[in-house]
Amino acid sequence: MKKSKLLTLIVFIFLLIYIFPLLWMIISSFKSNLEILTQKLFPSKLNFENYSYIFKQSGVLRWFLNSSFISLISTFGVVVITILAAYPLGRLKFRGNKFLFYLTLAGIMIPLQAIMIPRYLLLRDLGLLNKYWGLIIPYMVNPMNILIVAQFFKGIPNEFEEAARIDGASDLYILFRVMVPLARPALAAISVFSFVGIWNDFLWPLIVMTDQKMYTLPVGLATFYGSYTMKYGVTMAGNVIASLPIFIFFMIFQEQLIKGLTVGGLKE
Amino acid sequence: MKKRTLNGYLFFLPFGLLYAVFLIYPLIQGFRMAFYEWDLFSEPKFIGLQNFSTMFNDPVFWRTLWHTIYFVILTVPFLLILGFLIAVLLNSKIYFGRVFRTLFFFPYVLSITIVCSTWGFLYQPQFGIISKILKAVGINYTGWLLNPSTAMPAIALTTIWWTLGFSVILYLAGLQEISPTIYEAAAIDGANSFQKTFLITVPLLRRTHALVLVLQTIASLQIFGQVYIMTGGGPNGATRVLIQYIYDQGFRYFKMGYAQAMALFFFVIMFAVGIIQFRLMLREGSDRD
Numbered sequence: 001m002k003k004s005k006l007l008t009l010i011v012f013i014f015l016l017i018y019i020f021p022l023l024w025m026i027i028s029s030f031k032s033n034l035e036i037l038t039q040k041l042f043p044s045k046l047n048f049e050n051y052s053y054i055f056k057q058s059g060v061l062r063w064f065l066n067s068s069f070i071s072l073i074s075t076f077g078v079v080v081i082t083i084l085a086a087y088p089l090g091r092l093k094f095r096g097n098k099f100l101f102y103l104t105l106a107g108i109m110i111p112l113q114a115i116m117i118p119r120y121l122l123l124r125d126l127g128l129l130n131k132y133w134g135l136i137i138p139y140m141v142n143p144m145n146i147l148i149v150a151q152f153f154k155g156i157p158n159e160f161e162e163a164a165r166i167d168g169a170s171d172l173y174i175l176f177r178v179m180v181p182l183a184r185p186a187l188a189a190i191s192v193f194s195f196v197g198i199w200n201d202f203l204w205p206l207i208v209m210t211d212q213k214m215y216t217l218p219v220g221l222a223t224f225y226g227s228y229t230m231k232y233g234v235t236m237a238g239n240v241i242a243s244l245p246i247f248i249f250f251m252i253f254q255e256q257l258i259k260g261l262t263v264g265g266l267k268e
Numbered sequence: 269m270k271k272r273t274l275n276g277y278l279f280f281l282p283f284g285l286l287y288a289v290f291l292i293y294p295l296i297q298g299f300r301m302a303f304y305e306w307d308l309f310s311e312p313k314f315i316g317l318q319n320f321s322t323m324f325n326d327p328v329f330w331r332t333l334w335h336t337i338y339f340v341i342l343t344v345p346f347l348l349i350l351g352f353l354i355a356v357l358l359n360s361k362i363y364f365g366r367v368f369r370t371l372f373f374f375p376y377v378l379s380i381t382i383v384c385s386t387w388g389f390l391y392q393p394q395f396g397i398i399s400k401i402l403k404a405v406g407i408n409y410t411g412w413l414l415n416p417s418t419a420m421p422a423i424a425l426t427t428i429w430w431t432l433g434f435s436v437i438l439y440l441a442g443l444q445e446i447s448p449t450i451y452e453a454a455a456i457d458g459a460n461s462f463q464k465t466f467l468i469t470v471p472l473l474r475r476t477h478a479l480v481l482v483l484q485t486i487a488s489l490q491i492f493g494q495v496y497i498m499t500g501g502g503p504n505g506a507t508r509v510l511i512q513y514i515y516d517q518g519f520r521y522f523k524m525g526y527a528q529a530m531a532l533f534f535f536v537i538m539f540a541v542g543i544i545q546f547r548l549m550l551r552e553g554s555d556r557d
Binding site for chain 1: 282286289293294298374375377378379380382384386389397429434441490496519527534535542
């Protein structure tokens with residue numbers, strides 16, 4: 001069947017409207033304050049004032065580094081913990097296997113908002129408020145990822161494992177040398193998906209980090225914007241800066257991200 | 269055989285420990301706290317069911333609960349219908365299909381701060397572009413986030429824009445599972461593309477509809493950040509939602525017990541919706557085996 005030019009045009013027009021807020025954000029970030037107040041459509045020249053302002057006046061660089069560190073370490077932790085826990089659930093037959101599976105499954109029923117207060121108090125008692133680990137450790141607990149990877153492990157044919165077992169391989173060897181390489185697509189999907197979720201999280205860093213040096217990028221920018229409500233050019237410049245890394249990340253990993261969404265059918 | 273059991277538990281242990289400490293323990297504590305009066309500074313005092321009776325008699329609680337449900341009603345139907353239509357369009361025979369898909373999906377990965385502050389600028393009464401465009405077509409309305417009757421719809425529109433890509437991706441995955449032979453057979457019987465879409469595709473995607481419905485409902489019930497950033501709950505409390513009320517009672521006014529009682533109520537709602545999600549997931553698993 002031939003591709004339709006008319007249909008392409010319809011989708012294209014709709015898409016233009018759809019991404020207009022982003023185009024407007026980029027254009028406005030180069031406008032002077034006067035050009036925004038007078039509702040000029042385009043800036044008269046590329047004006048980087050807003051960008052230099054936000055770098056000087058806010059902790060945007062520090063927040064970016066905080067977010068990067070927290071997201072990277074948490075994602076690494078999530079993947080390691082997920083691999084270890086998914087293996088017995090998906091592959092090993094032992095007493096209690098079913099129990100652990102249902103225990104993990106029950107975990108996806110607990111919304112963070114329902115336990116945010118007791119969890120905050122727990123972190124306070126552990127001395128983890130305003131600490132990177134106060135975000136990182138709780139982020140590592142993600143039952144949904146385990147169910148996805150366990151399901152994937154389950155689907156791997158037995159021959160791979162048996163060949164290694166005959167050679168006398170241990171469970172640990174089989175997990176990391178046989179299962180993990182075969183499950184790479186699923187693991188890539190959950191890593192990318194976890195990374196984006198942690199990078200964008202708002203509620204939890206808002207609760208745990210009260211020292212502005214420790215803010216993550218979303219919380220830091222929201223707080224900064226809150227105190228400069230009329231400087232929209234600066235706000236848009238901040239948004240462009242904050243979108244850029246996630247845009248690059250998205251371009252590289254979008255296939256894995258989509259797989260993560262459709263396999264789990266989940267959302268934070 | 270014994271060693272296998274030991275290994276099973278050992279592998280599970282790192283997750284099991286964190287799970288117990290950071291999910292199960294707070295959950296149990298949460299259930300206890302709801303029966304106490306506690307301001308963080310003095311000793312917790314056991315007051316039985318008093319927090320719950322306060323809650324059921326608190327008009328603000330009911331109002332914020334209604335605002336939350338109102339938000340779900342404003343967002344979820346559009347996330348279903350628009351998500352489906354865009355996915356069908358993207359899945360049809362068009363040029364640049366993959367590029368379009370990428371661009372439709374991109375807003376979903378932006379952080380809530382970027383999305384809400386950009387839309388706050390669009391809605392701005394004096395120099396926001398939306399008011400300007402509407403003025404050009406003769407509509408003089410500027411009060412989007414400032415008027416109690418349009419503030420929540422405005423936040424809903426922002427959220428639909430933000431998370432529509434997620435619905436589209438789920439629908440695209442569903443569409444790809446439909447065998448093309450069904451459409452070929454329908455074409456032989458003389459079905460046009462409108463009939464094909466609404467008489468074949470819509471009913472065949474029953475499970476995807478259910479999935480999108482449940483997941484987007486869960487997401488919308490959790491609304492907090494959008495309101496926190498865009499209106500702060502205003503104007504006049506018109507957009508204040510349940511999570512925000514819990515957050516304020518807990519972290520601003522230090523009514524830990526009361527906040528936790530409401531959090532438990534929220535947990536019950538989410539649990540009910542979660543059971544449906546549960547059944548969907550288990551069914552999906554058995555289909556694949």
